[in-house]
Amino acid sequence: MDNSIQMCDLVSQYEGLKEEIDAAVSQVMSSGRYIKGLEVESFENELAEWIGSKNCISCGNGTDALYLALLALDLKPGTEVITPSFTFVASVEAIVRAGLKPVYADVDKDTFCVTRETVEKVITPNTGAIIVVHLFGQCCDMDSLMDLGKSRGIRIIEDACQSIGSGYTFQDGSQKRGGAIADIGCTSFFPSKNLGCMGDGGALFTNNDHYAAKIRSLANHGMAQRYHYQYIGINSRLDAIQAAILRVKLRHIGEFFYSRSSAAVYYDSHLSGDLEKYISIPSIQKGSVHTYNQYTIKVSGGKRDLLRNYLADKGVPTMVYYPNPIHLQPPYMEKEGVCLPVTESLCNEVLSLPMHTELSESIQERVVNAIKCFYRV
Numbered sequence: 616m617d618n619s620i621q622m623c624d625l626v627s628q629y630e631g632l633k634e635e636i637d638a639a640v641s642q643v644m645s646s647g648r649y650i651k652g653l654e655v656e657s658f659e660n661e662l663a664e665w666i667g668s669k670n671c672i673s674c675g676n677g678t679d680a681l682y683l684a685l686l687a688l689d690l691k692p693g694t695e696v697i698t699p700s701f702t703f704v705a706s707v708e709a710i711v712r713a714g715l716k717p718v719y720a721d722v723d724k725d726t727f728c729v730t731r732e733t734v735e736k737v738i739t740p741n742t743g744a745i746i747v748v749h750l751f752g753q754c755c756d757m758d759s760l761m762d763l764g765k766s767r768g769i770r771i772i773e774d775a776c777q778s779i780g781s782g783y784t785f786q787d788g789s790q791k792r793g794g795a796i797a798d799i800g801c802t803s804f805f806p807s808k809n810l811g812c813m814g815d816g817g818a819l820f821t822n823n824d825h826y827a828a829k830i831r832s833l834a835n836h837g838m839a840q841r842y843h844y845q846y847i848g849i850n851s852r853l854d855a856i857q858a859a860i861l862r863v864k865l866r867h868i869g870e871f872f873y874s875r876s877s878a879a880v881y882y883d884s885h886l887s888g889d890l891e892k893y894i895s896i897p898s899i900q901k902g903s904v905h906t907y908n909q910y911t912i913k914v915s916g917g918k919r920d921l922l923r924n925y926l927a928d929k930g931v932p933t934m935v936y937y938p939n940p941i942h943l944q945p946p947y948m949e950k951e952g953v954c955l956p957v958t959e960s961l962c963n964e965v966l967s968l969p970m971h972t973e974l975s976e977s978i979q980e981r982v983v984n985a986i987k988c989f990y991r992v
């Protein structure tokens with residue numbers, strides 16, 4: 616048996632669900648209905664109900680979901696959209712593709728997410744929307760961000776690609792799931808996400824029927840009725856085969872969350888104590904449940920890369936999400952007037968450890984022991 620440690624083990628997850636997934640895929644193949652159709656419709660309905668949103672519209676991937684959400688808001692060209700620079704490139708890419716202007720908000724040094732304070736600093740009279748990113752599996756401070764959006768009349772899109780369904784409890788006691796909180800929520804079914812398919816896929820959530828109808832049309836060439844067009848759209852669809860796989864996985868999502876959070880409990884308890892001087896374990900945003908798409912520690916003292924190389928030598932893979940802020944990458948370069956000290960320092964401190972639904976304690980023990988060995992504790 617191969618006992619190498621993997622950052623994300625998708626094959627073992629498949630093996631556990633093989634019978635159900637194979638049956639679902641084979642049923643689609645025999646149906647002759649490969650695009651749209653009942654499988655996709657049923658998945659959308661089941662996911663809308665699970666996440667608690669009136670509408671779920673599936674699409675080709677999470678990046679398209681963000682782009683479609685921005686198009687649905689109908690902002691004037693050049694309108695500013697606030698988003699973090701400490702994230703995956705997709706939200707910024709979607710803003711630029713939609714003819715809008717990205718404006719970067721810094722993130723909290725502990726939760727890695729934007730906050731009311733960091734967003735408020737960069738609001739101008741030309742701000743049209745905010746894309747908050749629920750990074751690594753937990754929600755931003757949505758109590759205060761929703762309040763900010765309401766008081767300033769600015770619409771909010773959630774990038775819930777890494778945190779689909781993470782629970783969030785508001786101060787008034789009401790509960791929602793990440794992706795179903797703001798005006799429009801976006802998610803991705805990229806294989807390594809918390810609800811992943813076996814290819815590309817994405818979805819949008821909204822309680823606003825006007826946005827829902829517009830997004831549905833935009834994702835299908837801007838079509839109204841067949842061969843009658845009302846918008847300039849794109850072609851972005853979820854395959855029936857992927858929908859069938861996702862329907863199986865949605866039935867197991869509670870188990871996936873449980874595996875990830877149990878693994879996080881193990882890391883939390885074994886990486887605190889003597890190691891606290893050197894590394895910090897993830898902080899949890901008040902009100903949010905963390906679903907640990909990534910388990911990301913911070914390494915102090917400028918030792919991140921040394922630790923990473925040491926672990927690699929010991930057969931422990933790690934990843935740096937993210938090594939470079941988006942605003943310092945060539946196509947998006949923007950230095951003047953941009954002040955993102957937390958973002959820039961996090962890029963040198965963060966380190967994501969192996970995290971997936973099939974992590975055993977013996978694997979985690981090897982990860983933890985290698986880290987302890989590095990620090991000689």
Ligand SMILES: *Cc1c(COP(=O)(O)O)cnc(C)c1O
Pocket residue numbers: 676677678679702703705706748774776777802803804805815816817
């Ligand atoms: C994965 C991801 C996306 C994009 O999803 P794709 O399906 O790969 O297009 C967007 N934002 C964040 C934060 C992501 O992690």
